[in-house]
Amino acid sequence: MTENQNPISPHLQIYAWHISSLLSITHRIAGIINFLALILMFFWITTFSFGESNYELFLIAVNSFFGKFILVGFTWSMSFHIFSGIRHLFWDLGYGFEIKTANISGILVVLSSLITTIIFWLFGRGII
Amino acid sequence: MxxxxxxxxxxxxxxxxxxxxxxxxxxxxxxxxxxxxxxxxxxxxxxxxxxxxxxxxxxxxxxxxxxxxxxxxxxxxxxxxxxxxxxxxxxxxxxxxxxxxxxxxxxxxxxxxxxxxxxxxxxxxxxDLSTLYRQYESIEPWLKTKEKKSKNFEINQSKKDRKKLDGLYECIMCACCSTSCPSYWWNGEKYLGPAVLLQAYRWIIDSRDDERKERLKTVADKLKLYGCHTIMNCTNSCPKGLNPAKAISSIKKMLATN
Missing domain, CATH: 3.10.20.30 (Beta-grasp domain)
Known part of the structure:
Protein backbone atom coordinates (compact mmCIF):
# COMPACT_ATOMS: atom_id res chain seq x y z
CA MET A 1 0.00 0.00 0.00
CA THR A 2 1.36 3.41 -0.88
CA GLU A 3 1.27 5.95 1.85
CA ASN A 4 -1.36 8.64 1.64
CA GLN A 5 0.48 11.74 0.41
CA ASN A 6 -2.43 14.12 0.95
CA PRO A 7 -1.74 17.09 3.22
CA ILE A 8 -2.86 17.16 6.84
CA SER A 9 -5.38 19.84 7.69
CA PRO A 10 -4.04 22.50 10.10
CA HIS A 11 -4.68 21.87 13.80
CA LEU A 12 -2.74 23.65 16.58
CA GLN A 13 -1.97 26.44 14.11
CA ILE A 14 -5.61 27.45 13.69
CA TYR A 15 -7.58 26.08 16.62
CA ALA A 16 -8.98 28.69 19.02
CA TRP A 17 -7.98 28.49 22.68
CA HIS A 18 -10.55 27.99 25.40
CA ILE A 19 -10.03 28.49 29.13
CA SER A 20 -10.22 24.72 29.54
CA SER A 21 -7.61 23.85 26.91
CA LEU A 22 -5.26 26.62 28.06
CA LEU A 23 -5.39 25.44 31.68
CA SER A 24 -4.97 21.83 30.61
CA ILE A 25 -1.64 22.53 28.93
CA THR A 26 -0.60 24.87 31.78
CA HIS A 27 -1.30 22.03 34.21
CA ARG A 28 1.13 19.82 32.32
CA ILE A 29 3.79 22.50 32.04
CA ALA A 30 3.44 23.28 35.75
CA GLY A 31 3.92 19.57 36.44
CA ILE A 32 7.21 19.59 34.53
CA ILE A 33 8.34 22.77 36.30
CA ASN A 34 7.53 21.12 39.65
CA PHE A 35 9.80 18.26 38.68
CA LEU A 36 12.61 20.76 38.05
CA ALA A 37 11.79 22.45 41.36
CA LEU A 38 12.29 19.13 43.13
CA ILE A 39 15.75 18.82 41.56
CA LEU A 40 16.61 22.27 42.92
CA MET A 41 15.42 21.20 46.37
CA PHE A 42 17.64 18.11 46.26
CA PHE A 43 20.50 20.35 45.18
CA TRP A 44 19.80 22.56 48.18
CA ILE A 45 19.92 19.55 50.52
CA THR A 46 23.12 18.29 48.91
CA THR A 47 24.86 21.62 49.63
CA PHE A 48 24.41 20.84 53.36
CA SER A 49 26.75 17.90 53.09
CA PHE A 50 29.32 19.87 51.09
CA GLY A 51 29.85 22.31 53.92
CA GLU A 52 29.13 25.89 54.86
CA SER A 53 30.82 27.69 51.98
CA ASN A 54 28.89 25.71 49.40
CA TYR A 55 25.65 26.40 51.21
CA GLU A 56 26.40 30.11 51.26
CA LEU A 57 27.09 30.06 47.56
CA PHE A 58 23.65 28.53 47.08
CA LEU A 59 22.12 31.24 49.26
CA ILE A 60 23.74 33.98 47.18
CA ALA A 61 22.40 32.40 43.99
CA VAL A 62 18.90 32.07 45.38
CA ASN A 63 18.88 35.60 46.82
CA SER A 64 19.79 37.21 43.52
CA PHE A 65 16.96 38.78 41.52
CA PHE A 66 16.89 35.86 39.12
CA GLY A 67 16.96 33.38 42.00
CA LYS A 68 14.01 35.05 43.66
CA PHE A 69 12.13 35.07 40.37
CA ILE A 70 12.70 31.32 40.06
CA LEU A 71 11.56 30.66 43.63
CA VAL A 72 8.39 32.73 43.25
CA GLY A 73 7.76 30.91 39.98
CA PHE A 74 8.12 27.55 41.69
CA THR A 75 5.68 28.62 44.42
CA TRP A 76 3.16 29.54 41.76
CA SER A 77 3.63 26.37 39.71
CA MET A 78 3.27 24.21 42.84
CA SER A 79 0.08 25.98 43.99
CA PHE A 80 -1.36 26.01 40.47
CA HIS A 81 -0.73 22.30 40.10
CA ILE A 82 -2.37 21.56 43.44
CA PHE A 83 -5.52 23.64 42.77
CA SER A 84 -5.78 22.37 39.20
CA GLY A 85 -5.35 18.85 40.57
CA ILE A 86 -8.27 19.38 42.94
CA ARG A 87 -10.32 20.52 39.92
CA HIS A 88 -9.37 17.27 38.18
CA LEU A 89 -10.47 15.28 41.24
CA PHE A 90 -13.93 16.88 41.06
CA TRP A 91 -14.08 15.89 37.39
CA ASP A 92 -13.11 12.34 38.33
CA LEU A 93 -16.09 12.30 40.69
CA GLY A 94 -18.27 13.37 37.76
CA TYR A 95 -18.90 17.00 38.71
CA GLY A 96 -18.29 20.28 36.91
CA PHE A 97 -18.48 19.27 33.26
CA GLU A 98 -20.88 22.00 32.13
CA ILE A 99 -19.01 24.61 30.09
CA LYS A 100 -19.99 27.41 32.44
CA THR A 101 -18.96 25.50 35.58
CA ALA A 102 -15.69 24.44 33.99
CA ASN A 103 -14.89 28.02 33.01
CA ILE A 104 -15.66 29.34 36.49
CA SER A 105 -13.65 26.60 38.21
CA GLY A 106 -10.77 27.31 35.82
CA ILE A 107 -10.72 31.00 36.66
CA LEU A 108 -10.94 30.10 40.36
CA VAL A 109 -7.88 27.87 39.98
CA VAL A 110 -5.84 30.70 38.42
CA LEU A 111 -6.95 33.26 41.00
CA SER A 112 -6.38 31.03 44.01
CA SER A 113 -2.94 29.97 42.76
CA LEU A 114 -1.92 33.63 42.40
CA ILE A 115 -3.37 34.55 45.81
CA THR A 116 -1.65 31.58 47.46
CA THR A 117 1.68 32.62 45.97
CA ILE A 118 1.31 36.18 47.21
CA ILE A 119 0.20 35.14 50.71
CA PHE A 120 2.97 32.55 50.92
CA TRP A 121 5.64 35.15 50.19
CA LEU A 122 4.14 37.86 52.35
CA PHE A 123 3.99 35.33 55.19
CA GLY A 124 7.50 34.04 54.53
CA ARG A 125 8.94 37.56 54.51
CA GLY A 126 7.20 38.27 57.81
CA ILE A 127 5.05 41.07 56.34
CA ILE A 128 1.85 39.47 57.60
CA MET B 1 6.36 11.01 18.11
CA ASP B 128 -10.93 11.87 5.38
CA LEU B 129 -12.89 10.51 8.36
CA SER B 130 -12.43 6.81 7.62
CA THR B 131 -10.33 6.19 10.78
CA LEU B 132 -13.12 7.60 12.89
CA TYR B 133 -15.73 5.45 11.14
CA ARG B 134 -13.56 2.36 11.66
CA GLN B 135 -13.33 3.20 15.35
CA TYR B 136 -17.09 3.72 15.48
CA GLU B 137 -17.55 0.25 14.02
CA SER B 138 -15.19 -1.20 16.65
CA ILE B 139 -17.54 -0.29 19.51
CA GLU B 140 -20.38 -2.22 17.80
CA PRO B 141 -23.03 0.49 17.91
CA TRP B 142 -26.13 -1.67 17.94
CA LEU B 143 -28.34 -3.27 20.57
CA LYS B 144 -27.06 -6.64 21.73
CA THR B 145 -29.34 -8.96 23.67
CA LYS B 146 -29.22 -12.50 24.92
CA GLU B 147 -31.08 -14.54 22.35
CA LYS B 148 -33.99 -15.93 24.39
CA LYS B 149 -35.18 -12.62 25.64
CA SER B 150 -35.44 -10.95 22.29
CA LYS B 151 -37.21 -13.69 20.42
CA ASN B 152 -40.76 -13.32 21.61
CA PHE B 153 -40.92 -10.13 23.57
CA GLU B 154 -40.70 -6.47 22.99
CA ILE B 155 -37.99 -5.10 25.26
CA ASN B 156 -39.54 -2.40 27.36
CA GLN B 157 -37.70 0.51 28.83
CA SER B 158 -38.86 2.56 31.78
CA LYS B 159 -39.09 6.33 31.44
CA LYS B 160 -36.25 6.64 33.92
CA ASP B 161 -33.97 4.40 31.89
CA ARG B 162 -34.95 6.13 28.67
CA LYS B 163 -33.99 9.44 30.23
CA LYS B 164 -30.41 8.22 30.61
CA LEU B 165 -30.07 8.35 26.82
CA ASP B 166 -30.92 12.04 26.64
CA GLY B 167 -27.88 14.06 25.68
CA LEU B 168 -26.40 10.98 24.00
CA TYR B 169 -28.80 9.83 21.29
CA GLU B 170 -28.86 13.32 19.76
CA CYS B 171 -25.29 12.90 18.53
CA ILE B 172 -25.13 13.01 14.73
CA MET B 173 -21.48 11.93 14.41
CA CYS B 174 -20.39 15.12 12.68
CA ALA B 175 -16.89 14.64 14.17
CA CYS B 176 -16.60 18.26 15.35
CA CYS B 177 -15.66 17.05 18.84
CA SER B 178 -13.17 14.35 17.92
CA THR B 179 -11.26 16.57 15.53
CA SER B 180 -11.14 19.40 18.09
CA CYS B 181 -9.36 17.18 20.61
CA PRO B 182 -5.54 17.58 20.84
CA SER B 183 -5.34 14.12 22.36
CA TYR B 184 -7.10 12.73 19.29
CA TRP B 185 -4.74 14.73 17.05
CA TRP B 186 -1.66 13.10 18.58
CA ASN B 187 -3.08 9.60 19.17
CA GLY B 188 -5.88 9.39 16.61
CA GLU B 189 -5.06 5.80 15.67
CA LYS B 190 -5.34 4.46 19.23
CA TYR B 191 -7.47 6.90 21.18
CA LEU B 192 -11.14 6.49 20.24
CA GLY B 193 -11.91 10.18 20.61
CA PRO B 194 -14.93 11.96 22.14
CA ALA B 195 -17.48 11.18 19.39
CA VAL B 196 -16.91 7.42 19.44
CA LEU B 197 -16.66 7.31 23.25
CA LEU B 198 -19.93 9.22 23.62
CA GLN B 199 -21.49 6.63 21.33
CA ALA B 200 -19.88 3.83 23.33
CA TYR B 201 -21.42 5.26 26.49
CA ARG B 202 -24.80 5.53 24.74
CA TRP B 203 -24.80 1.71 24.35
CA ILE B 204 -23.22 1.01 27.73
CA ILE B 205 -25.92 2.94 29.57
CA ASP B 206 -28.86 1.56 27.53
CA SER B 207 -30.96 -0.59 29.89
CA ARG B 208 -32.02 -2.87 27.00
CA ASP B 209 -28.46 -3.88 26.17
CA ASP B 210 -27.18 -7.10 27.74
CA GLU B 211 -23.47 -6.71 27.09
CA ARG B 212 -22.56 -3.81 29.33
CA LYS B 213 -19.66 -5.69 30.92
CA GLU B 214 -18.15 -6.69 27.59
CA ARG B 215 -18.59 -3.19 26.24
CA LEU B 216 -16.85 -1.69 29.26
CA LYS B 217 -14.06 -4.20 28.88
CA THR B 218 -13.47 -3.22 25.23
CA VAL B 219 -13.06 0.48 25.93
CA ALA B 220 -11.13 0.04 29.19
CA ASP B 221 -7.82 0.37 27.45
CA LYS B 222 -4.99 2.71 28.34
CA LEU B 223 -5.24 4.82 25.21
CA LYS B 224 -8.68 3.90 23.83
CA LEU B 225 -10.41 5.53 26.79
CA TYR B 226 -7.79 7.12 29.01
CA GLY B 227 -6.39 9.21 26.18
CA CYS B 228 -8.93 11.73 27.46
CA HIS B 229 -7.25 14.37 29.64
CA THR B 230 -10.34 16.55 30.15
CA ILE B 231 -9.15 19.28 27.79
CA MET B 232 -12.85 19.84 27.03
CA ASN B 233 -12.43 21.14 23.50
CA CYS B 234 -15.06 18.55 22.57
CA THR B 235 -17.79 19.98 24.77
CA ASN B 236 -16.84 23.50 23.75
CA SER B 237 -17.23 22.68 20.07
CA CYS B 238 -20.29 20.38 19.95
CA PRO B 239 -22.82 22.12 17.66
CA LYS B 240 -25.64 20.11 19.26
CA GLY B 241 -24.72 21.25 22.78
CA LEU B 242 -23.88 17.75 23.99
CA ASN B 243 -21.19 16.91 26.54
CA PRO B 244 -18.76 14.19 25.36
CA ALA B 245 -16.31 15.05 28.17
CA LYS B 246 -18.96 14.14 30.73
CA ALA B 247 -19.86 10.93 28.90
CA ILE B 248 -16.20 9.85 28.88
CA SER B 249 -15.92 10.65 32.58
CA SER B 250 -19.04 8.56 33.21
CA ILE B 251 -17.38 5.57 31.53
CA LYS B 252 -14.24 6.08 33.63
CA LYS B 253 -16.38 6.30 36.77
CA MET B 254 -18.28 3.11 35.90
CA LEU B 255 -14.99 1.29 35.43
CA ALA B 256 -13.66 2.58 38.74
CA THR B 257 -16.75 1.75 40.77
CA ASN B 258 -17.83 -1.57 39.26
Missing part, protein backbone atom coordinates in the same frame (compact mmCIF):
# COMPACT_ATOMS: atom_id res chain seq x y z
CA UNK B 2 4.01 13.94 18.24
CA UNK B 3 4.46 16.41 15.43
CA UNK B 4 3.27 19.88 16.37
CA UNK B 5 4.20 21.51 13.06
CA UNK B 6 2.59 20.74 9.77
CA UNK B 7 4.64 18.48 7.45
CA UNK B 8 6.24 20.13 4.43
CA UNK B 9 3.52 19.18 1.96
CA UNK B 10 0.82 20.59 4.28
CA UNK B 11 2.26 24.08 4.77
CA UNK B 12 -0.34 26.63 3.76
CA UNK B 13 0.50 29.19 1.07
CA UNK B 14 -1.22 32.39 0.04
CA UNK B 15 -3.77 31.80 -2.68
CA UNK B 16 -5.90 33.84 -5.04
CA UNK B 17 -7.91 36.94 -4.24
CA UNK B 18 -11.39 37.11 -5.71
CA UNK B 19 -12.48 40.74 -5.74
CA UNK B 20 -16.17 41.58 -5.69
CA UNK B 21 -17.15 42.79 -9.16
CA UNK B 22 -20.16 44.88 -8.21
CA UNK B 23 -18.22 47.17 -5.87
CA UNK B 24 -20.76 46.52 -3.15
CA UNK B 25 -20.64 48.29 0.23
CA UNK B 26 -21.27 45.29 2.47
CA UNK B 27 -18.19 43.24 1.77
CA UNK B 28 -16.97 40.48 4.05
CA UNK B 29 -13.69 38.72 3.36
CA UNK B 30 -13.90 34.95 3.45
CA UNK B 31 -10.61 33.06 3.68
CA UNK B 32 -11.03 29.46 2.60
CA UNK B 33 -8.58 26.55 2.71
CA UNK B 34 -8.07 25.06 -0.74
CA UNK B 35 -6.26 21.97 -1.87
CA UNK B 36 -6.64 20.27 -5.23
CA UNK B 37 -5.50 16.62 -5.42
CA UNK B 38 -5.00 16.93 -9.18
CA UNK B 39 -2.38 19.66 -8.87
CA UNK B 40 0.87 18.84 -7.17
CA UNK B 41 0.82 21.96 -5.04
CA UNK B 42 0.68 22.85 -1.37
CA UNK B 43 -2.63 23.87 0.17
CA UNK B 44 -3.44 27.57 -0.03
CA UNK B 45 -5.84 30.13 1.35
CA UNK B 46 -8.12 31.77 -1.19
CA UNK B 47 -9.84 35.00 -0.24
CA UNK B 48 -13.32 35.76 -1.53
CA UNK B 49 -15.10 39.08 -1.22
CA UNK B 50 -18.76 38.38 -0.57
CA UNK B 51 -21.67 40.82 -0.44
CA UNK B 52 -23.03 39.88 2.95
CA UNK B 53 -26.38 41.65 2.50
CA UNK B 54 -27.19 39.49 -0.52
CA UNK B 55 -26.50 36.26 1.32
CA UNK B 56 -28.28 33.98 3.81
CA UNK B 57 -27.46 34.09 7.52
CA UNK B 58 -25.30 31.02 7.88
CA UNK B 59 -21.70 30.33 6.97
CA UNK B 60 -22.93 27.55 4.69
CA UNK B 61 -24.97 30.14 2.76
CA UNK B 62 -21.75 32.03 2.12
CA UNK B 63 -20.04 28.89 0.83
CA UNK B 64 -23.01 28.15 -1.43
CA UNK B 65 -22.88 31.72 -2.74
CA UNK B 66 -19.18 31.40 -3.49
CA UNK B 67 -19.71 28.07 -5.23
CA UNK B 68 -22.66 29.35 -7.25
CA UNK B 69 -21.39 32.77 -8.18
CA UNK B 70 -17.60 32.97 -7.88
CA UNK B 71 -15.77 29.64 -7.95
CA UNK B 72 -17.71 26.46 -8.80
CA UNK B 73 -14.65 24.31 -8.04
CA UNK B 74 -14.95 24.98 -4.27
CA UNK B 75 -15.56 21.61 -2.65
CA UNK B 76 -17.27 20.89 0.67
CA UNK B 77 -19.74 18.41 2.11
CA UNK B 78 -23.29 19.55 2.79
CA UNK B 79 -26.70 18.05 2.74
CA UNK B 80 -29.57 18.99 5.03
CA UNK B 81 -28.55 22.57 5.93
CA UNK B 82 -30.46 22.26 9.21
CA UNK B 83 -27.99 20.72 11.63
CA UNK B 84 -29.38 17.22 11.32
CA UNK B 85 -27.05 15.36 8.97
CA UNK B 86 -23.65 16.54 10.22
CA UNK B 87 -22.11 16.73 6.75
CA UNK B 88 -20.96 20.35 6.78
CA UNK B 89 -18.74 20.10 9.88
CA UNK B 90 -15.70 22.35 9.45
CA UNK B 91 -13.48 24.74 11.32
CA UNK B 92 -14.90 28.26 11.30
CA UNK B 93 -12.73 30.95 12.93
CA UNK B 94 -10.84 28.45 15.01
CA UNK B 95 -13.72 26.37 16.34
CA UNK B 96 -15.24 23.26 14.80
CA UNK B 97 -18.89 23.64 14.05
CA UNK B 98 -21.62 22.85 11.54
CA UNK B 99 -21.43 25.66 9.00
CA UNK B 100 -25.20 25.42 8.49
CA UNK B 101 -25.78 26.32 12.15
CA UNK B 102 -23.13 28.99 12.55
CA UNK B 103 -24.42 32.47 11.80
CA UNK B 104 -21.90 34.75 10.12
CA UNK B 105 -23.56 37.66 11.92
CA UNK B 106 -21.85 36.46 15.11
CA UNK B 107 -18.45 36.89 13.50
CA UNK B 108 -16.81 40.29 13.38
CA UNK B 109 -14.21 40.83 10.70
CA UNK B 110 -12.99 38.20 8.25
CA UNK B 111 -14.19 34.61 8.32
CA UNK B 112 -11.55 31.88 8.19
CA UNK B 113 -12.75 28.48 7.05
CA UNK B 114 -10.64 25.33 7.30
CA UNK B 115 -11.42 21.63 7.06
CA UNK B 116 -11.77 19.66 10.31
CA UNK B 117 -8.32 19.70 11.98
CA UNK B 118 -5.57 17.06 11.74
CA UNK B 119 -7.14 14.88 9.06
CA UNK B 120 -5.96 13.88 5.61
CA UNK B 121 -7.47 16.36 3.18
CA UNK B 122 -9.33 14.86 0.22
CA UNK B 123 -10.17 18.13 -1.50
CA UNK B 124 -10.63 21.69 -0.20
CA UNK B 125 -12.84 21.43 2.90
CA UNK B 126 -13.45 17.69 2.58
CA UNK B 127 -11.32 15.60 4.92
Missing amino acids: VQFNLPKNSKILKGNYFKDKNESQNIKKINVYRWDPDKKENPKIDTFEVDIKKCGNKVLDILNKIKNEIDPSLTYRRSCAHGVCGSCAMNVNGINTLSCMKSHKDIKGDINIYPLPHLKVIKDLVA
